[in-house]
Amino acid sequence: MAADxxxxxxxxxxxxxxxxSGEFLARFLLALLVIGTPLWIWxxxxxxTAVTVHALMPEKGGFLPDTLTAAVxxxxxxxxxxxxxxxxxxxxxxxxxAVDVKPGQMTEVTLTFAEPGTYTYYCTRWCGPNHWRMRGxxxxxxxxxxxxxxxxxxxxxxxxxxxxxxxxxxxxxxxxPSAARGAELDITxxxxxxxxxxxxxxTPFEVWQALRLASETAALTxxxxxxxxxxxxxxxxxxxxxxxxxxxxxxxCAACHGSGGGGDGVFGQAFDQASDFTDSQTMLGASTxxxxxxxxxxxxxxxxxxxxxxxxxxxIDALIAYLWTFQFPMDNE
Amino acid sequence: MKQQRxxxxxxxxxxxxxxxxxPLGTAVPTSRTVRLEASSFEFSPAVVAVNPGDQVxxxxxxxxxxxxxxxxxxxxxxxxxxxxTAVLTFTADKTxxxxxxxxxxxxxxxxxxxxxxxxGPNLLLWRSVALSLLAVLFFISREPLFVNRxxxxxxxxxxxxxxxxxxxxxxxxxxxx
Ligand SMILES: [Cu+2]
Ligand SMILES: [Cu+2]
Numbered sequence: 030m031a032a033d034x035x036x037x038x039x040x041x042x043x044x045x046x047x048x049x050s051g052e053f054l055a056r057f058l059l060a061l062l063v064i065g066t067p068l069w070i071w072x073x074x075x076x077x078t079a080v081t082v083h084a085l086m087p088e089k090g091g092f093l094p095d096t097l098t099a100a101v102x103x104x105x106x107x108x109x110x111x112x113x114x115x116x117x118x119x120x121x122x123x124x125x126x127a128v129d130v131k132p133g134q135m136t137e138v139t140l141t142f143a144e145p146g147t148y149t150y151y152c153t154r155w156c157g158p159n160h161w162r163m164r165g166x167x168x169x170x171x172x173x174x175x176x177x178x179x180x181x182x183x184x185x186x187x188x189x190x191x192x193x194x195x196x197x198x199x200x201x202x203x204x205x206p207s208a209a210r211g212a213e214l215d216i217t218x219x220x221x222x223x224x225x226x227x228x229x230x231x232t233p234f235e236v237w238q239a240l241r242l243a244s245e246t247a248a249l250t251x252x253x254x255x256x257x258x259x260x261x262x263x264x265x266x267x268x269x270x271x272x273x274x275x276x277x278x279x280x281x282c283a284a285c286h287g288s289g290g291g292g293d294g295v296f297g298q299a300f301d302q303a304s305d306f307t308d309s310q311t312m313l314g315a316s317t318x319x320x321x322x323x324x325x326x327x328x329x330x331x332x333x334x335x336x337x338x339x340x341x342x343x344x345i346d347a348l349i350a351y352l353w354t355f356q357f358p359m360d361n362e
Numbered sequence: 363m364k365q366q367r368x369x370x371x372x373x374x375x376x377x378x379x380x381x382x383x384x385p386l387g388t389a390v391p392t393s394r395t396v397r398l399e400a401s402s403f404e405f406s407p408a409v410v411a412v413n414p415g416d417q418v419x420x421x422x423x424x425x426x427x428x429x430x431x432x433x434x435x436x437x438x439x440x441x442x443x444x445x446x447t448a449v450l451t452f453t454a455d456k457t458x459x460x461x462x463x464x465x466x467x468x469x470x471x472x473x474x475x476x477x478x479x480x481x482g483p484n485l486l487l488w489r490s491v492a493l494s495l496l497a498v499l500f501f502i503s504r505e506p507l508f509v510n511r512x513x514x515x516x517x518x519x520x521x522x523x524x525x526x527x528x529x530x531x532x533x534x535x536x537x538x539x
Contacts, residue, residue, distance in 0.1 A: 115428055115466045132467050155428045155443045283445025295425050295444040 079106035079137070084116040084130045084152065087159035092150070095165035101145050105167070109136040117153030120167070121339035127153040145171035149338035155284055158299045161334040183337075185322030188230060192322040193329055196314035198234055202255065205309070206357055211260030214253055216245055218261060228265040229321075233258050233313040233356070259357040266350035271359070274351025277344055285332065290355035300332025306355040313356065320349045372500050379492045391415030398422050400429035400442060400464065403471035411480040414457045422448045430465030433479060439465050457482040 083093040089112075099105040109118050111132040119127035120140065130136050130152075142148070152163035185192050218240075221227065227236060237258050240246050246254050279288060285303040287293040292305035306312060324345055327335030336345070391413060398420055399406045412418050422431050422442040430441040431448075435456055442448035464475035 111467075114468055114472075155424070155445075157427055160427075279446050280443075284443070285445075288445055288447070 078104075079108050081108045081110065082118075082165075084109060084111045084118070084163075086113055086157045087162045088157065089113065091163040092152075092165040097150075097165065097167045099140065099142055099167055099169045101142055101169060101171050103141070105140045105142070107138050107140065109138065110134070114156050115154050116156050116163070119151060119153045121149040121151060122341050123148070124341075129154065140167075142167075142169040145169050147338070151339060153280075158296055183322055183325050184229060184318040185326075188318055190316075190318055190322060192319050192326070195311075196232070196319065197311050198309075198314040200234065200310060200313065202252075202309050202313075204252065206252075206255035206259035208256070208259040208263035208357055208359065211253075211256035211258070211263075214249070214256065216249075216257065218257060219243060219245065222257075222261050223264055225265060228262060229317045232316045233262065236261060237313075262353055262357050263359070266353070270347045270350045271354055273344070274347035274349070277340070277348050278351050281336070282348070290352070296332070301328070303332065306352050309356060312352075317349050317353075320352060321345060324348060368503060372496070375496055376493065379496060380489055389413040391417065393417035393419065395419040395421060398431065398477075399425050400431070400475075401425040402427060402429075402469050403464070403475040405431075405462070405464075405475065405477040408477040409480065410477070412454045414454055414482040416454045416481075417451065418454050419449060419451045422450065427468050428466050429468050429475070431462050432465040433460060433462045435460040441466055454479075454481045457485075 080094075080097060082097075083090075085091060085093065097105065097107075107118075109128070109130045111130045111134075113132060115132070116130040117127050118130050118136070118138065119125065125140070128136050128138055146169055148167040148169060150165050150167060152160055154160070156163070181187075184190075222236060222240060237254055240254050240257055241251070246257065249257075278286075283294055285292075285294045285296045285299075286306060287297060287303075290306035292303045292308075294303060297303040304311070323333065324340075325335065325337035327333050327337075340348070394412060394416055396407075396410050396412075396418065398410070400422055401424075410418075410420075420431065420440075422429070422440055424442040424444050424446075426444065428441060428443045430439060431450070432439045433450075433452075435458065436452060438450060438452055440448040440450045458481060460479045460481070462477050462479055464472055466472075468475070
């Protein structure tokens with residue numbers, strides 16, 4: 030009898046709990062449906078269009094895939110994920126801020142291009158010695174095929190310069206030329222020395238030679254004339270430009286060329302000896318056009334990356350303005 | 363009586379060693395700069411010692427890939443990339459030993475990239491060393507008390523009703539046959 034009652038109770042309570050959990054389940058499913066459907070639709074829509082881009086160390090493949098396509102005005106959704114270490118992602122010449130791409134974490138970016146063309150995306154975090162090889166391209170097609178404006182060739186092509194030729198001089202400067210001292214000399218330079226053209230196409234040494242022969246400098250020492258060259262160079266750059274150049278330099282170049290420009294960055298010897306921008310023998314024999322060409326095109330099989338598709342013209346100008354300050358320091362008396 | 367005094371003495375000594383404020387940390391706070399080189403997968407130096415109150419400047423230089431530094435206890439973080447040395451300045455106002463670790467996933471052994479910041483002498487360590495010495499002293503001084511006592515081991519007495527046997531399963535009482 031007692032045993033009977035026990036079983037009866039047991040069955041009853043079990044039934045009740047089944048009812049309860051069934052109701053709960055139904056409510057839960059309903060809630061899931063109400064909340065989840067829009068979420069799911071949104072996720073599925075993004076999933077349809079979003080492209081997953083994996084980031085790996087360059088030795089293991091770099092960006093996968095490394096070619097993407099998009100159309101002007103149509104948002105390109107990317108899901109970025111790292112399969113090893115911390116990487117970064119930025120699109121050259123757009124000015125869009127770089128994002129970090131961390132392992133085990135999805136970084137979503139949406140890119141909308143206003144102009145057709147080929148864009149380069151690149152890693153912005155030093156992830157290994159080959160980090161600078163980690164790049165990909167986005168082919169953006171226009172709504173209607175427009176005639177692309179003919180791009181003017183880089184200066185070094187126009188001038189037919191051999192940017193790989195050695196440009197070492199046999200000179201020795203005791204002190205670095207100073208624009209400030211040059212200004213103090215109170216000499217009005219003939220205007221042809223202050224032209225943009227001279228800054229772009231002539232080497233400082235060529236300008237020094239020409240100035241040396243000018244009648245205005247007859248009474249000056251050789252060092253004074255170098256100070257005049259520094260002043261002429263300084264007149265072609267602005268402080269903001271130099272500051273901008275310094276920021277870009279530290280982010281992109283200092284790892285090889287050294288934060289002091291001495292070619293002694295941690296990767297300065299990883300490939301070929303990175304150029305020493307503090308060496309007056311090589312620097313004063315090169316022109317802005319040579320640097321411009323080298324930065325755009327990169328080295329020929331050397332460790333010097335090409336930056337032509339990454340930086341805008343203004344950014345390259347700013348970088349070169351900063352490079353010259355290693356020869357013509359701004360703040361020495 | 364003599365025993366009681368000894369006990370009292372030791373208790374006072376124990377509290378003294380464990381809790382007495384020490385006139386340490388009187389070193390005049392200075393500012394010091396430490397250059398930390400971060401490479402895969404270590405910090406060099408791995409141990410940084412400063413005095414409490416010091417103004418500490420850490421220059422973090424990455425020598426291969428991007429690394430970071432997160433300082434436990436102080437909850438501070440910086441990251442550095444090759445060519446871009448990062449600088450962190452703080453006042454070492456918490457004493458003790460704090461771990462710092464790399465905060466950027468930098469490779470396979472990244473979780474093992476750790477170091478230590480020691481602020482002030484490690485009082486806890488010295489106090490515990492002193493306490494152990496005190497304990498040793500205590501037992502040495504107590505030794506004469508044992509002389510007239512029976513040794514602690516169990517001795518089988520001839521007329522005992524049971525014996526204590528040490529079996530595999532522990533100590534078990536068994537009836538004497
Ligand atoms: Cu990278
Ligand atoms: Cu690390």
